[in-house]
Each structure stands twice: as structure tokens, then as C-alpha cells.
Amino acid sequence: MRAEHEAEFREFVTGRTERLRVFAYLCCGDWHRAEDAVQTALIRLYGAWNRARKISVDPYVRRIIVNVLIDEHRLSWFRRVNIGGDEAGPARATAVDGQRTDQRLMLTEALQHLPRRQRAAVVLRFWEDLPVEQTAQIMGCSTGAVKNLTMRGLATLRGLLTDSVLDDIQGATS
Amino acid sequence: MTKDFGPALDRELDTASPPTAITADGIIHKGRRQGANRVAYTGTASVIAVFLAAGLVFQLVGGGPGGGPDGAQASPSASGEPDPPGQVAFPLPDLPEDKEYGWIGGGGDPNDTTRGLTDQWWAALSAVEGAEVLTSGENDPMVPVTDRVDFPDIVRGVEGLFEDLNVGGSGFSKGPATGYSRPFYTMNDWPMLQFDGELGPDVLEIAYYPKGSYLPGARTQPGGSYADYRHLTEGCEDLTYNAQGRAGWTTGFECAESDGPGGERVLSMEITTNNPSRTSEHRYNRVVVYYPDGNAVVITDHAPSWQERDDGHNATLSGTSPGLGTDELAALAFRIPPGVIA
Numbered sequence: 001m002r003a004e005h006e007a008e009f010r011e012f013v014t015g016r017t018e019r020l021r022v023f024a025y026l027c028c029g030d031w032h033r034a035e036d037a038v039q040t041a042l043i044r045l046y047g048a049w050n051r052a053r054k055i056s057v058d059p060y061v062r063r064i065i066v067n068v069l070i071d072e073h074r075l076s077w078f079r080r081v082n083i084g085g086d087e088a089g090p091a092r093a094t095a096v097d098g099q100r101t102d103q104r105l106m107l108t109e110a111l112q113h114l115p116r117r118q119r120a121a122v123v124l125r126f127w128e129d130l131p132v133e134q135t136a137q138i139m140g141c142s143t144g145a146v147k148n149l150t151m152r153g154l155a156t157l158r159g160l161l162t163d164s165v166l167d168d169i170q171g172a173t174s
Numbered sequence: 175m176t177k178d179f180g181p182a183l184d185r186e187l188d189t190a191s192p193p194t195a196i197t198a199d200g201i202i203h204k205g206r207r208q209g210a211n212r213v214a215y216t217g218t219a220s221v222i223a224v225f226l227a228a229g230l231v232f233q234l235v236g237g238g239p240g241g242g243p244d245g246a247q248a249s250p251s252a253s254g255e256p257d258p259p260g261q262v263a264f265p266l267p268d269l270p271e272d273k274e275y276g277w278i279g280g281g282g283d284p285n286d287t288t289r290g291l292t293d294q295w296w297a298a299l300s301a302v303e304g305a306e307v308l309t310s311g312e313n314d315p316m317v318p319v320t321d322r323v324d325f326p327d328i329v330r331g332v333e334g335l336f337e338d339l340n341v342g343g344s345g346f347s348k349g350p351a352t353g354y355s356r357p358f359y360t361m362n363d364w365p366m367l368q369f370d371g372e373l374g375p376d377v378l379e380i381a382y383y384p385k386g387s388y389l390p391g392a393r394t395q396p397g398g399s400y401a402d403y404r405h406l407t408e409g410c411e412d413l414t415y416n417a418q419g420r421a422g423w424t425t426g427f428e429c430a431e432s433d434g435p436g437g438e439r440v441l442s443m444e445i446t447t448n449n450p451s452r453t454s455e456h457r458y459n460r461v462v463v464y465y466p467d468g469n470a471v472v473i474t475d476h477a478p479s480w481q482e483r484d485d486g487h488n489a490t491l492s493g494t495s496p497g498l499g500t501d502e503l504a505a506l507a508f509r510i511p512p513g514v515i516a
Contacts, residue, residue, distance in 0.1 A: 009198075009202065010202065013197075014198050017196050017198075021194055022191060025187075038196060042196070046204075107183065
């Protein structure tokens with residue numbers, strides 16, 4: 001890789017790793033696995049940088065992460081779970097006040113109860129704030145499928161979240 | 175709900191996310207290593223120790239080609255055969271032992287020689303019984319390959335030797351160029367083999383190196399996990415090392431040496447790498463084949479293993495062994511020599 005391209009890659013890794021790691025975590029609920037998936041994706045991106053930089057790098061690397069973590073094709077051989085406990089899950093949020101901490105945990109936990117493709121669609125649409133078309137591109141499905149997945153995902157979340165949590169999230173009842 | 179969904183998650187994750195061990199240096203290091211099958215930098219061993227070690231590994235592999243900075247030119251080949259027409263040696267330079275070095279460079283474009291190699295590799299891998307050839311696509315990390323045109327090309331790359339300013343550290347900090355460079359043949363994307371009944375595909379890494387540009391045998395950079403810059407593979411001793419700041423990764427090697435039917439010398443390695451909490455494991459079968467003309471090839475079949483959860487939420491390590499044994503990898507190397515590397 002040319003030096004200028006490597007500098008671009010380095011800048012991308014430095015600037016985007018944390019966001020990608022959180023994205024991966026939201027998709028799988030496991031920080032250790034998320035870290036491994038992001039590392040795998042970035043190493044593969046390094047080998048494909050000259051090609052990927054000519055298109056759109058973010059969707060490219062997210063697509064790899066989604067495939068690694070979520071797709072049925074990969075899941076059969078990527079059913080990892082945490083056994084260490086020390087590095088497994090996120091530390092609980094520091095309580096500013098009890099009610100808000102409970103709400104945050106409930107929201108994250110509820111998200112992890114969604115089927116994996118619904119979860120990915122919800123995360124891409126409403127946490128990454130991506131349009132339906134780009135979400136479909138990353139997930140390798142139609143825009144209609146994305147709309148269906150997000151609709152069902154949100155409906156499931158509403159059923160999982162407590163009324164008090166929903167009341168705290170603006171627009172929950174709309 | 176959707177409007178505040180993202181901000182609500184962000185608020186939690188701002189305080190909940192554990193620190194990451196991923197660094198740009200670490201990723202680039204691993205990327206280079208996958209791209210060229212090794213990134214190495216020297217340690218700070220003394221001149222005497224290095225010469226002793228070089229002599230030892232030379233003996234271990236039975237006196238392979240290119241046995242030192244000037245060895246390749248003085249001793250053209252392990253079998254005493256003359257250099258093939260057009261083959262030029264690329265003897266390693268004498269560099270200060272108190273500094274560290276690493277390779278920077280990578281794959282370039284195919285030429286007539288590498289296209290011929292690609293043809294042979296495609297023919298060989300597509301004929302492997304019970305396996306499907308895969309490669310990475312633009313938007314899909316695994317795409318079946320059914321035609322030679324979609325098979326990753328072997329290309330001619332050039333890499334230079336640079337001083338590493340991060341002496342003793344795990345990352346590489348590019349320093350001044352030594353002025354030494356060598357051509358090599360490798361791939362920009364590695365082919366994968368999905369074997370019937372296996373959980374996931376193996377990744378096959380292939381790289382050819384020219385006469386004189388390496389020392390034979392394995393050697394690990396001090397305190398690390400990569401090959402010493404003078405060698406084509408890391409060592410045959412069990413290692414515990416730090417990877418991207420994570421202490422305690424272990425790598426176990428089982429190594430053997432043998433002769434090939436055409437005068438080749440073969441270093442065969444079975445490698446297992448575990449992370450500290452043993453939540454993942456990587457198994458590698460690797461051969462380094464030293465051809466009689468002084469060139470060499472490193473072929474690695476890498477099979478990751480994963481944790482699986484049973485109904486009782488207990489996790490067990492699901493071992494996936496590389497689909498190609500070292501004998502099969504060596505046979506491929508015998509069958510597909512690089513010809514002239516220039």
C-alpha cells in the first residue's frame with residue numbers, strides 16, 4: 001500500500017474504530033465479540049483499501065461486520081459466547097440517578113432481545129441514522145425487507161420496554 | 175420513539191463501553207502480515223547472538239539457500255545447482271543490530287509470470303475434493319469462485335526495509351528507509367476454502383520470496399509474535415506475547431523438517447494461537463518450502479475456531495482444524511514453483 005493510502009487508512013481506523021465497535025456491540029451484545037468483529041473487518045479493509053476507498057468505506061466495513069456477526073450464513077459457525085466474564089459485557093452505566101440508569105439498561109437489554117436481523121435493521125436505521133436504501137445495501141436485502149424488519153423490531157421493543165421507559169423517550173406513544 | 179432511540183443508546187454507551195485494544199498500528203501490522211504473510215522487525219539481540227541463531231537455524235533446516243547476507247551470492251543453491259537464467263539474488267543488507275526494522279510494501283499488479291502462477295493455483299485449489307473456493311467480494315466478505323477470472327490474482331509486489339522507530343514497542347513507527355527492497359509474489363486478497371462439514375472457511379495465504387532475501391528457518395522477533403525481519407516465519411518455540419496491548423496471548427508451534435522430491439527443503443509448522451480468556455483460537459498449518467534455486471514460498475492454511483453455546487449456556491471451544499495438512503501444502507508448493515522472481 002502506498003504511504004498516502006496507508007495514512008488515509010490510519011486516519012480512518014483512528015477516527016472510526018470506536019463508532020464501529022459500538023455498532024458491532026449493539027448488533028451482538030458482546031463487547032469481546034464486537035471487538036473481534038471490528039478487528040477482523042478492519043484487517044480485511046486494509047487488504048481492500050485501494051478498492052474500498054474508491055467506493056464508500058463505511059458501508060463496506062459495516063457490511064463485513066454485519067456478515068460476520070449476524071447473517072445466517074455465518075452464524076452457524078460464529079456462535080461465540082462469553083465465558084470469561086471479565087471482559088464480557090459492558091460495565092453498568094454509572095448511575096446519575098436510579099431511574100435513568102434503569103432506563104438505559106432496559107433499553108439496551110430490550111435491544112438484545114430482538115432477533116438479530118431486526119436488531120441490525122433498528123441499529124442501522126435509528127442509531128446510525130442511515131436511510132432505508134443504505135441499510136438495505138449493508139444488510140444485503142430489499143428496502144421493503146428493511147422497513148418490515150424495523151417495523152417489527154420497534155413493535156417488539158415497545159412490548160419489552162416498561163411504560164415508564166417509554167414515557168421517558170420522546171415520541172414513544174406516537 | 176425512533177427520534178430519541180439513538181441518543182438514548184449513546185448516553186448509555188458513553189459510560190458503558192470498555193476501552194478498546196484496537197489501534198491503527200496494530201491493524202496495519204496485521205494487515206501487512208496478512209498481505210505479505212509477515213511483517214517483521216528485528217529485536218535488539220547482539221551481533222554474536224544473531225549470528226549464532228542464524229547459524230543454528232541454518233543447521234536446523236539443513237543449510238537452506240541464501241544462508242546469510244552474502245550467502246546467497248556465494249552459495250547459489252542448496253543443491254549446488256546454478257542459478258536459473260535471469261534469477262537475481264537479493265542479499266539482505268548488513269544493518270546495525272541495535273536498531274529494529276520492518277517491511278513496508280505490498281502487492282502490486284500481475285505480470286506474465288504471476289498470471290501463470292495464478293492459473294496453476296486456481297487449477298489446484300478448484301480441484302481440491304470436498305471444498306469450495308471462496309473469495310471476498312466488494313460487498314460480501316465471502317463469494318463463491320467458479321471461474322478463474324474471479325480467482326484472486328497472484329501479483330508482483332515490492333517491499334522495502336525501513337527502520338522501526340518504536341524500538342521495543344508493539345507498534346511499528348516508520349523510520350528512514352534502509353535502501354533495501356525486494357520483489358515478491360503474493361495476493362491482494364486471499365482465497366478461502368470451505369470444506370464440507372466444517373463450520374467456516376479456511377483462509378489460504380501464499381507468498382513467494384526471491385533468493386537471498388531471507389534467512390532460512392523460523393525466528394521470532396524478541397518479545398513479540400511476528401517473524402524477525404530476516405526470516406519468513408516466526409519461531410518454532412511456544413510463545414506468550416502481547417497483541418495490541420492484550421497480554422498473555424499464547425502460540426504453540428509444532429515444527430518438522432523434511433526434504434522434497436526435487437531437492438526442496440521443507441519446514442512444516444502446526445500453529446495454535448489462543449487469546450487470554452480462551453474465547454477464540456486460531457489454528458494454522460504452514461509450510462515454508464525452500465526451492466533448490468534459492469527461492470522460497472510460505473503457504474499458510476488458517477482455520478479460526480469459535481465458541482459455541484449449548485442449551486445450558488455453557489461454552490465450549492469448537493475446534494476447526496485447517497482442511498489442508500502440511501503434507502498437502504508442501505505438495506502444492508512442489509507442484510507450483512515460482513520460476514524467476516524479478
